Amino acid sequence: MEETRDQKRYERGLAKLSEVDGKWGQQVIEALRDIAPDMARYIIEFSFGDIYCRPGLDLKSREIATVAALTALGNAAPQLKVHIHAALNVGCTRTEVVETIMHMAVFAGFPAALNGLYAAKDVFKERDSDRDSGK
Amino acid sequence: MEETRDQKRYERGLAKLSEVDGKWGQQVIEALRDIAPDMARYIIEFSFGDIYCRPGLDLKSREIATVAALTALGNAAPQLKVHIHAALNVGCTRTEVVETIMHMAVFAGFPAALNGLYAAKDVFKERDSDRDSGK
Amino acid sequence: MEETRDQKRYERGLAKLSEVDGKWGQQVIEALRDIAPDMARYIIEFSFGDIYCRPGLDLKSREIATVAALTALGNAAPQLKVHIHAALNVGCTRTEVVETIMHMAVFAGFPAALNGLYAAKDVFKERDSDRDSGK
Amino acid sequence: MEETRDQKRYERGLAKLSEVDGKWGQQVIEALRDIAPDMARYIIEFSFGDIYCRPGLDLKSREIATVAALTALGNAAPQLKVHIHAALNVGCTRTEVVETIMHMAVFAGFPAALNGLYAAKDVFKERDSDRDSGK
Amino acid sequence: MEETRDQKRYERGLAKLSEVDGKWGQQVIEALRDIAPDMARYIIEFSFGDIYCRPGLDLKSREIATVAALTALGNAAPQLKVHIHAALNVGCTRTEVVETIMHMAVFAGFPAALNGLYAAKDVFKERDSDRDSGK
Amino acid sequence: MEETRDQKRYERGLAKLSEVDGKWGQQVIEALRDIAPDMARYIIEFSFGDIYCRPGLDLKSREIATVAALTALGNAAPQLKVHIHAALNVGCTRTEVVETIMHMAVFAGFPAALNGLYAAKDVFKERDSDRDSGK
Numbered sequence: 001m002e003e004t005r006d007q008k009r010y011e012r013g014l015a016k017l018s019e020v021d022g023k024w025g026q027q028v029i030e031a032l033r034d035i036a037p038d039m040a041r042y043i044i045e046f047s048f049g050d051i052y053c054r055p056g057l058d059l060k061s062r063e064i065a066t067v068a069a070l071t072a073l074g075n076a077a078p079q080l081k082v083h084i085h086a087a088l089n090v091g092c093t094r095t096e097v098v099e100t101i102m103h104m105a106v107f108a109g110f111p112a113a114l115n116g117l118y119a120a121k122d123v124f125k126e127r128d129s130d131r132d133s134g135k
Numbered sequence: 136m137e138e139t140r141d142q143k144r145y146e147r148g149l150a151k152l153s154e155v156d157g158k159w160g161q162q163v164i165e166a167l168r169d170i171a172p173d174m175a176r177y178i179i180e181f182s183f184g185d186i187y188c189r190p191g192l193d194l195k196s197r198e199i200a201t202v203a204a205l206t207a208l209g210n211a212a213p214q215l216k217v218h219i220h221a222a223l224n225v226g227c228t229r230t231e232v233v234e235t236i237m238h239m240a241v242f243a244g245f246p247a248a249l250n251g252l253y254a255a256k257d258v259f260k261e262r263d264s265d266r267d268s269g270k
Numbered sequence: 271m272e273e274t275r276d277q278k279r280y281e282r283g284l285a286k287l288s289e290v291d292g293k294w295g296q297q298v299i300e301a302l303r304d305i306a307p308d309m310a311r312y313i314i315e316f317s318f319g320d321i322y323c324r325p326g327l328d329l330k331s332r333e334i335a336t337v338a339a340l341t342a343l344g345n346a347a348p349q350l351k352v353h354i355h356a357a358l359n360v361g362c363t364r365t366e367v368v369e370t371i372m373h374m375a376v377f378a379g380f381p382a383a384l385n386g387l388y389a390a391k392d393v394f395k396e397r398d399s400d401r402d403s404g405k
Numbered sequence: 406m407e408e409t410r411d412q413k414r415y416e417r418g419l420a421k422l423s424e425v426d427g428k429w430g431q432q433v434i435e436a437l438r439d440i441a442p443d444m445a446r447y448i449i450e451f452s453f454g455d456i457y458c459r460p461g462l463d464l465k466s467r468e469i470a471t472v473a474a475l476t477a478l479g480n481a482a483p484q485l486k487v488h489i490h491a492a493l494n495v496g497c498t499r500t501e502v503v504e505t506i507m508h509m510a511v512f513a514g515f516p517a518a519l520n521g522l523y524a525a526k527d528v529f530k531e532r533d534s535d536r537d538s539g540k
Numbered sequence: 541m542e543e544t545r546d547q548k549r550y551e552r553g554l555a556k557l558s559e560v561d562g563k564w565g566q567q568v569i570e571a572l573r574d575i576a577p578d579m580a581r582y583i584i585e586f587s588f589g590d591i592y593c594r595p596g597l598d599l600k601s602r603e604i605a606t607v608a609a610l611t612a613l614g615n616a617a618p619q620l621k622v623h624i625h626a627a628l629n630v631g632c633t634r635t636e637v638v639e640t641i642m643h644m645a646v647f648a649g650f651p652a653a654l655n656g657l658y659a660a661k662d663v664f665k666e667r668d669s670d671r672d673s674g675k
Numbered sequence: 676m677e678e679t680r681d682q683k684r685y686e687r688g689l690a691k692l693s694e695v696d697g698k699w700g701q702q703v704i705e706a707l708r709d710i711a712p713d714m715a716r717y718i719i720e721f722s723f724g725d726i727y728c729r730p731g732l733d734l735k736s737r738e739i740a741t742v743a744a745l746t747a748l749g750n751a752a753p754q755l756k757v758h759i760h761a762a763l764n765v766g767c768t769r770t771e772v773v774e775t776i777m778h779m780a781v782f783a784g785f786p787a788a789l790n791g792l793y794a795a796k797d798v799f800k801e802r803d804s805d806r807d808s809g810k
Contacts, residue, residue: 042321042645061231065200110512118706181717244644331601336647342612369594466739476744579792615786
């Protein structure tokens with residue numbers, strides 16, 4: 001009876017965050033704990049519980065859209081890395097990530113695309129290293 | 136013998152531009168004719184002949200990436216409309232376009248997403264009107 | 271019993287939207303009806319029900335922050351106008367609005383500040399005209 | 406004795422504004438009269454009296470830098486047009502203006518460059534029309 | 541007799557810079573000494589002597605506007621930190637700073653707001669550490 | 676006979692890249708090798724082979740435009756440094772570079788200009804250090 005729609009929204013969001021962002025999402029939530037815990041809640045409830053759970057666009061496409069936008073904006077490097085991880089987590093290939101970023105050269109210029117590629121390079125290296133160390 | 140790789144690149148780009156942007160791409164090329172005809176050539180050769188023809192990311196994903204980025208940047212309204220048309224031309228549903236734009240509320244804020252939705256509304260109306268008039 | 275926290279959130283957001291944005295907020299909600307009605311719901315629930323209802327920063331300061339940010343970004347003219355209205359609705363003087371926008375010349379350059387001032391000029395004129403016609 | 410350095414700065418700025426922006430600069434000053442007259446004063450004193458009067462970079466280069474930046478930012482269309490006029494006023498050829506804008510395709514993407522070219526097209530037409538009508 | 545209005549403007553700006561930015565403003569001035577000393581002078585004269593000294597908007601509101609704009613733009617991390625310090629220097633509470641930054645999630649997206657919160661976290665830590673060490 | 680226009684374009688671009696960007700351009704090409712080698716090819720063919728080789732705007736002006744745009748955008752620090760080097764490589768004086776960046780205070784605000792000046796400071800120091808060590 002107390003299981004309100006709002007509570008379900010939080011739980012649905014937390015599950016989606018975990019599915020999409022993995023441990024990197026968890027790090028964001030923890031980084032906010034002592035400065036703005038409600039911000040963590042909004043990310044879970046609104047970004048993941050509302051938006052990411054919507055039907056009509058699959059998760060792979062959502063992450064391609066996210067990587068494209070963050071590459072083009074060029075002013076949110078940590079979030080771009082989290083979402084390159086996310087894109088790979090939900091089934092994009094490395095090639096699809098690289099192509100999405102290169103595609104941005106046309107729409108946001110080469111510097112934005114280059115910095116996106118450097119971010120991808122770091123993420124790929126991090127994942128290889130995690131895998132090699134059995135994480 | 137004179138059929139150089141470069142000539143093929145132009146032709147390949149022109150075919151791809153036509154497939155993706157339809158008559159809206161043609162309008163861009165014509166608008167550039169008297170001010171910067173080489174810019175039209177670069178759009179055909181580089182944007183479409185090189186980038187859009189690359190394997191590894193399907194056309195639907197390329198247009199989702201493009202609509203996402205132009206919505207997030209928020210400073211290129213005419214190009215956003217051309218690429219909402221393009222997304223629909225290459226097989227995205229209207230729902231996928233709307234969801235891609237709404238997704239941007241998370242990454243670029245509500246004003247960017249709202250202006251993207253207004254652009255989509257105009258494009259959908261234009262296409263309905265074209266269809267009704269048998270164009 | 272069915273009065274969930276979520277339902278209260280919608281109602282709280284709708285009241286806050288009405289207080290802050292007045293008829294201009296209503297126009298946004300209506301413009302979204304046939305293209306993305308859920309977007310209207312998120313604006314009400316998240317932007318106004320969650321964020322605008324938070325304690326710790328008064329409404330006048332929230333609108334000064336909003337006008338400053340939209341002036342600086344320079345890519346969301348319709349929303350800037352809505353929030354110049356909103357700033358005046360929640361108690362800012364016209365002078366405070368103008369000073370907030372002029373202040374942006376330092377942080378985002380003169381073109382951004384100029385376009386913000388032109389938006390303010392339009393809004394002030396619209397409000398004078400509404401008042402004169404007894405609206 | 407009352408001829409302070411500050412007064413000279415204003416006069417120096419006004420002369421420079423007139424040299425660079427011509428009648429379009431005058432229109433900006435007038436548009437600000439009833440909303441923010443001090444903003445007009447700062448444009449004259451700081452932008453033109455201080456920055457534009459500095460030695461070490463000639464006026465042509467200053468306008469090439471300005472046209473490039475406003476094209477790349479893509480969020481200040483009226484000011485871009487004023488500075489395309491300005492570039493031509495201080496001795497840039499139309500070709501140099503067009504090349505500066507096209508150059509931005511590399512650094513800010515094709516949409517930004519396209520919108521810059523459309524602005525140039527409008528400005529060139531306006532100047533041709535002024536000349537034909539003997540203005 | 542030589543005490544021109546311009547000299548007063550410099551002194552007024554220097555006092556305001558010191559009041560608002562404290563030692564962080566001084567660091568900016570020093571960083572510019574060997575590369576562009578006139579830039580330091582313009583910051584003092586124009587940004588602080590002209591704009592920050594204007595009546596009609598109190599200093600707290602000016603810093604809320606500044607923190608909001610720099611958070612939204614997301615491309616000037618060092619200046620955002622200086623102005624989070626400044627907001628606290630002129631009387632904003634830490635809560636007001638955090639709320640101003642969270643408010644930007646609505647208008648510029650979550651990545652911009654997150655990076656603003658991380659900046660605030662760093663600044664708060666720095667101030668706690670300065671206080672603990674008796675600076 | 677096999678010396679196609681396309682092959683010439685690559686070679687022309689490589690020579691121009693080397694003339695403009697020197698060793699810093701070479702570093703970009705190498706950084707892309709294992710993640711997106713075709714991106715390196717597009718930089719050589721399109722950015723340098725097509726755009727930088729165009730007549731109608733001299734190389735000094737192209738680099739002034741580039742430094743201005745990257746300073747104003749403020750989201751591509753590594754590329755700004757490469758092009759401050761490039762500006763000096765093609766004949767701009769340090770004063771011209773500094774003035775171009777300061778000029779951006781008017782059009783993109785002081786934070787963008789400050790970060791541009793810090794980049795220039797780093798580049799000048801790096802070049803002095805290279806010269807002193809006989810590189």
